[in-house]
């Protein structure tokens with residue numbers, strides 16, 4: 338019995354794909370067209386996940402999971418491994434949970450709202466300033482995270498799913514060049530995570546032009 342991941346190369350599904358590969362869980366990949374350009378792709382995915390977002394994961398029993406953070410915690414439960422998620426009681430657990438939720442609750446929505454502002458801002462002329470303000474807010478949040486980042490990994494000595502999130506999300510707006518100059522600790526973590534041999538195939542599939 339295998340998992341089915343609805344995804345699009347380079348999008349948030351890469352965060353979950355990386356974890357499936359890391360744990361060696363069997364999965365098939367259901368490629369989704371650009372959800373902002375293809376109403377058909379959106380309509381198809383809505384039938385599985387009413388939010389029509391990737392990642393959407395069909396579990397081996399056929400049930401549906403969405404929300405990358407929930408999936409991150411669940412896969413750690415299912416595998417019984419603490420390689421990507423510090424176990425309950427581990428000293429890094431609180432920091433892990435805090436910043437995992439911070440990323441998905443504060444930063445991820447800035448993409449939801451600014452990727453296609455026309456969905457939320459009806460006045461045409463207001464869209465560009467709205468996107469600029471939302472992107473600036475995201476940059477403020479990234480700077481806060483940078484202040485919390487350890488070395489060599491976000492949690493210090495131990496790797497975690499936070500490093501996977503950072504690898505993927507630092508490729509999105511405002512992109513790696515900005516992170517290199519403005520949030521050097523996050524950039525270093527992302528760069529190091531690019532080199533993780535366990536994830537080489539995932540990065541090659543999702544970010545082929547790197």
Ligand SMILES: N[C@@H](CCC(=O)N[C@@H](CS)C(=O)NCC(=O)O)C(=O)O
Nearest residue numbers: 348349372390391392404405406441
């Ligand atoms: N809270 C979700 C966010 C997922 C998300 O926003 N995915 C983007 C792609 S990176 C998406 O599918 N966007 C389409 C849309 O918002 O309509 C998670 O953490 O998994």
